Structures are given as structure tokens and as C-alpha cells.
Amino acid sequence: MDTPAWAPPRGHPGHRRADTLTRTPRPRGHLPRGRPDPILPAAPRAAPRTPPATACVRHRKRPPNPRSATAIAAILAGLLGRLGLPAALPAPDRGGSSPGRAAAVEMLEAPPLLLAAVFLGLVLVVLLLILRRWGWGLCLICWNEFVLQPIRNLLMGDTKEQRILHHVLQHAEPGNAQSVVEAIDTYCQQKEWAMNVGDKKGKIVDAVIQEHQPSMLLELGAYCGYSAVRMARLLSPGARLLTIEINPDYAAITQRMVDFAGMQDKVTVVVGASQDIIPQLKKKYDVDTLDMVFLDHWKDRYLPDTLLLEECGLLRKGTVLLADNVICPGAPDFLTHVRGSNRFECTHYQSFLEYRKVVDGLEKAIYKGPGSEAQP
Known part of the structure; x- marks a missing residue:
């Protein structure tokens, strides 16, 4: 018969320590009667758990989204281009770049949220400058x-x-110029503002057309074709309207608008x-x-083009x-010129900025001939 392993008796000093530290508690009913509790070896201490590598991924800095960064950079470049500022910095010399240029490069390589914050900050600064100098009207346009x-x-x-x-x-009716004008007005009033002459000032334009009945009309700035269609619908048979547009995309839209309104025989x-x-204009058109x-x-082209029209003998x-x-x-320079010259008879029509309650106006200047000189 095997002799059981020695264990300190219950009165021994080591019994309590062994019993509390190393013995695994279990119901005493499972042990044979008359046999002391077994002493189990101490369980090895578990090594500290090392967090998996993926657990830290969320704490890492996410790389910028190239599409978002490119889109924000494109908007920022367009804004800077319209303001006449450079749209990008020159490529830096990584070896010996100055601290200021290095900081600028780091800013451009920043995440999209930082680029968006810089863009909005720049926009607010520009709007505040415009508001301070020109008022709410130009601020609203910008x-x-x-x-x-x-x-x-x-x-x-x-x-x-x-x-x-x-x-x-x-939404407009093909061949109906009036429905085209009304559709553009509705869109610009209810959905997106656009810098057409608009419905309120458009009525002033209509009155001037009906009063003078021009047979050869020149428009400088077609945009989407709103004013071209509006004026052409009131021209008498055989009258012509030439509209000049520097932007080829706008010119293409104007042409489609004119064709849809049925004004292609009057508008070029x-x-x-x-x-x-x-x-x-004289030779080619x-x-x-x-x-x-x-x-x-x-x-800023109103005055130079007025002087050019007079110089070319078109007035x-x-x-x-x-x-x-x-x-x-x-x-202001155009108004100063025509109002201060004996060659023009001026009338001002006060109105509002298109589709907004901002004061604006039109100036009618009737050319009286080259004989009179400017007033001192």
C-alpha cells in the first residue's frame, strides 16, 4: 500500500500557509475519509499580457485622404486665382530650405481637416475685408x-x-423665349443665386429696348444667355444682337439657351x-x-470698352x-466718365441686385456725338 505524501499536521505552523496559498478549494465530500487534504503545487504566475498590434491602430494618425485633400486644394487654388494670388508655392529645397518655407510645405501636406480650416479662415478674412470696403452687396456676391x-x-x-x-x-417650353426667362428667374430665386440682370432690373431693360427699338445691339458679357434671350424677344424683325463672352463654357451654354428659346436668327x-x-466688328461682323x-x-472693363467703342467709330x-x-x-470710373462728359446724356435707374434686396442700379448714357469735350 502506497504511503501518502507527507503533509504538515493541522497544528503545524506551515499548514495554514500551505492551506491558504497553495490549496485549491474543493468540496470536502469528494475526499476519502481519514485522508488529509492534498497539497497542490502553486500555479505559475501568468506573464503580463501584451496587447496585440492591432489594438494601437486606432491611436495612430490616419493618413490624409488624397481625394479630399485634392478637392480642398482645388477650391483654395480657384479662390486664390480669382483674387490674383499665386495658387501654389514653389517646390522647396529639402536640403537647405528656410524654416518659413518648410512650415508652409508642412501646412500644405497637412490632413484635409486642417486644409479645410485654413481655407475657411482665408475666406472669412477676405469676406471681412470686402465687407469693410464695399459693403454687404459685394460680400454676398463673393x-x-x-x-x-x-x-x-x-x-x-x-x-x-x-x-x-x-x-x-x-421646365421651359421650346421656342418660347418668355418661358426660358421665367424658368431662369425661378431657378435663381429658389435654388441658386446667379448674376443675371434679374427680373426687377430686367423690366428696366425691357423698357429701354421698347423705347429705342435698336436694330443693331451689342451685349458685353453673355454669361448663361439670360439677358440675350430677354432682349432678343423684344427686337423687331430683322434686328441683330451680338453678344460677346470671354468664357467658352458660358458661350456654349448661351448658344444652347438661345437655340432652345428660338432666338438663333437674331442672336450671334x-x-x-x-x-x-x-x-x-466692322470688318468681320x-x-x-x-x-x-x-x-x-x-x-473694370466698362470704361476701357466704352472708350474703345468710341475710338473704333462704332458709336x-x-x-x-x-x-x-x-x-x-x-x-465708379465709368460713372465718373459718362456723367462728367458733355458727350453723354445720363439717366440713372435705381433698383436692386438680382434676386436680392441689395441696392443696385443701371445707368443709361446716350451718346451725343464726338463734337463736345469733357467738362473741366
């Missing part, structure tokens, strides 16, 4: 054109001008810069003199110049 429009274009995958055309094709869309096209000129392009006695947005965004 907010729509440089902030909301690029974001919508990015999200929707097309341009605002394409969306306007799509709305017209869906010319692609190019006004200062390049005006000297060609068979224009003798102009009965009316509607100025609605870049406001006759009685030619009507009608300029839009002379208050907002404003054309």
Missing part, C-alpha cells in the same frame, strides 16, 4: 461665387451654369475678350454703327449705353 458655388460644384459634379441650363431644358454668340472683338450697347461683363449720335451693376459691385 460668398455665393467663391464659397457656395465651388462646394456645390464639388458635391454635384457639374457647374451652376450647367444646372441652370438643365432646369430650363426640363461671339467667343473672345471684348477688347479683341470690338476692333473686328459687318457692323457699321451700334444702336445700343448693354454692358454686363467685368466692371453714333443717339447710341444708347446701358450699364448693369453700376452700384453693386459698382463701376
Whole structure:
């Protein structure tokens, strides 16, 4: 018969320690009677658990999303380009670059959220500067054109001008110029603001057209074709309208708008810069003199193009110049010239910025001939 392993008796000093530290408790009913509790060896201490490598992934810095960074960089570059600022920094010399340039490069390589914060900060600074100098009207225009429009274009995958055309094709009646005008007004009032002449100032344009009945009309700045269709629908049979647009995408949309409205026999869309096209009007486009000129392009081109029209002999006695947005965004040099010259008889029509309650106006200047000189 095997002799059981020795265990300290219950009165022995080591019995309590062994019993509490090393013995695994179990019901005493499972042990044979008369046999002492077995002493089990101590369980080895478990090594500290090492967290798996994947547990730290969430604490790591995520790399920037290249698509988001590219999109934000494109919006920022477009804003800087319209403001006349460089859209990118020159490539740095990694070996001996200055601390300032290195910091700029690190900023451009930052995650998309940081780029978005920098972009919005720059936009706010620009808007505050515009608000301080020109007021709410120009600030509203910049907010729509440089902030909301690029974001919508990015999200929707097309341009605002394409969306306007799509709305017209869906909701206007082909061959009905009035329905085209109303469809554009509805879209710009309810969905997206656009810098057309608009419904309120459009009624002033209608009144000037009906009063003077031009047979040869020149428009500077076609945009989406709103004003071209609006004016052409009131022209008498045989009258012509030449509209000059520097942006080929806008010119293409204008052509489709004119064709859809059924005004293609009256309206000719010319692609190019006004200062390049005006000297060609007599020879290339068979224009003798102009009965009316509607100025609605870049406001800083109002005065230079007026002087160019006069220099090229395209203005006759009685030619009507009608300029839009002379208050907002404003054309102060043009107003100073025509109002301070004996060669023009001026009338101001106060109104509101298109589709907004911001004060604006149109200026009508009737050319009286080259005989009179400017007032001192």
C-alpha cells in the first residue's frame, strides 16, 4: 500500500500557509475519509499580457485622404486665382530650405481637416475685408461665387451654369423665349443665386429696348444667355444682337439657351475678350454703327470698352449705353466718365441686385456725338 505524501499536521505552523496559498478549494465530500487534504503545487504566475498590434491602430494618425485633400486644394487654388494670388508655392529645397518655407510645405501636406480650416479662415478674412470696403452687396456676391458655388460644384459634379441650363431644358417650353426667362428667374430665386440682370432690373431693360427699338445691339458679357434671350424677344424683325463672352463654357451654354428659346436668327454668340472683338466688328461682323450697347461683363472693363467703342467709330449720335451693376459691385470710373462728359446724356435707374434686396442700379448714357469735350 502506497504511503501518502507527507503533509504538515493541522497544528503545524506551515499548514495554514500551505492551506491558504497553495490549496485549491474543493468540496470536502469528494475526499476519502481519514485522508488529509492534498497539497497542490502553486500555479505559475501568468506573464503580463501584451496587447496585440492591432489594438494601437486606432491611436495612430490616419493618413490624409488624397481625394479630399485634392478637392480642398482645388477650391483654395480657384479662390486664390480669382483674387490674383499665386495658387501654389514653389517646390522647396529639402536640403537647405528656410524654416518659413518648410512650415508652409508642412501646412500644405497637412490632413484635409486642417486644409479645410485654413481655407475657411482665408475666406472669412477676405469676406471681412470686402465687407469693410464695399459693403454687404459685394460680400454676398463673393460668398455665393467663391464659397457656395465651388462646394456645390464639388458635391454635384457639374457647374451652376450647367444646372441652370438643365432646369430650363426640363421646365421651359421650346421656342418660347418668355418661358426660358421665367424658368431662369425661378431657378435663381429658389435654388441658386446667379448674376443675371434679374427680373426687377430686367423690366428696366425691357423698357429701354421698347423705347429705342435698336436694330443693331451689342451685349458685353453673355454669361448663361439670360439677358440675350430677354432682349432678343423684344427686337423687331430683322434686328441683330451680338453678344460677346470671354468664357467658352458660358458661350456654349448661351448658344444652347438661345437655340432652345428660338432666338438663333437674331442672336450671334461671339467667343473672345471684348477688347479683341470690338476692333473686328466692322470688318468681320459687318457692323457699321451700334444702336445700343448693354454692358454686363467685368466692371473694370466698362470704361476701357466704352472708350474703345468710341475710338473704333462704332458709336453714333443717339447710341444708347446701358450699364448693369453700376452700384453693386459698382463701376465708379465709368460713372465718373459718362456723367462728367458733355458727350453723354445720363439717366440713372435705381433698383436692386438680382434676386436680392441689395441696392443696385443701371445707368443709361446716350451718346451725343464726338463734337463736345469733357467738362473741366
